[in-house]
Amino acid sequence: KSNFYYKKIPFKSLKFLSHRYKNHPYFSYIFYEILHKNLFFGFVVLRKVKYKTSEALRVIDIISADKNIEKIIKNISIVLKDHNCEYMDIYVSNLNKKNLLDSNFKLVSNEKNIIVPDYFEPFKKDNVEILYATTFTKKIIFFKGDGDKDHPRLFNVKRNLKKKI
Numbered sequence: 705k706s707n708f709y710y711k712k713i714p715f716k717s718l719k720f721l722s723h724r725y726k727n728h729p730y731f732s733y734i735f736y737e738i739l740h741k742n743l744f745f746g747f748v749v750l751r752k753v754k755y756k757t758s759e760a761l762r763v764i765d766i767i768s769a770d771k772n773i774e775k776i777i778k779n780i781s782i783v784l785k786d787h788n789c790e791y792m793d794i795y796v797s798n799l800n801k802k803n804l805l806d807s808n809f810k811l812v813s814n815e816k817n818i819i820v821p822d823y824f825e826p827f828k829k830d831n832v833e834i835l836y837a838t839t840f841t842k843k844i845i846f847f848k849g850d851g852d853k854d855h856p857r858l859f860n861v862k863r864n865l866k867k868k869i
């Protein structure tokens with residue numbers, strides 16, 4: 705019942721968000737409610753990924769008014785210590801890069817010595833550029849969860865199906 709909720713583009717209904725994140729058949733998501741002066745500011749959807757003994761947190765989606773998203777991103781890295789993860793990554797479009805880089809994030813595409821893998825199932829030690837297209841004419845803020853980059857890989861689905869046969 706927030707003022708921003710029905711104005712969001714792309715609009716995600718509560719039914720969609722529940723189906724997409726809360727009731728996902730393969731992944732478990734972590735939700736953080738964001739409050740500002742005891743008022744609902746939005747929420748963040750994270751997912752923990754693991755390879756061997758290393759773990760990372762991924763920002764999958766942020767549901768908030770567009771004007772508040774940069775503020776949320778600047779402060780969300782504090783949850784890393786709660787989850788004992790090595791790093792946090794975020795794939796997001798149409799935000800002010802300078803503001804994000806002034807916080808605790810680095811632009812990986814500019815770094816030759818830093819690898820932030822996108823694929824964990826199966827693991828692939830590469831940086832991946834994510835491209836997208838939209839028919840919206842105004843700038844829209846997209847996150848990893850808005851596309852098909854946060855889904856189980858076919859490799860795992862086939863393997864799991866073979867186990868059931």
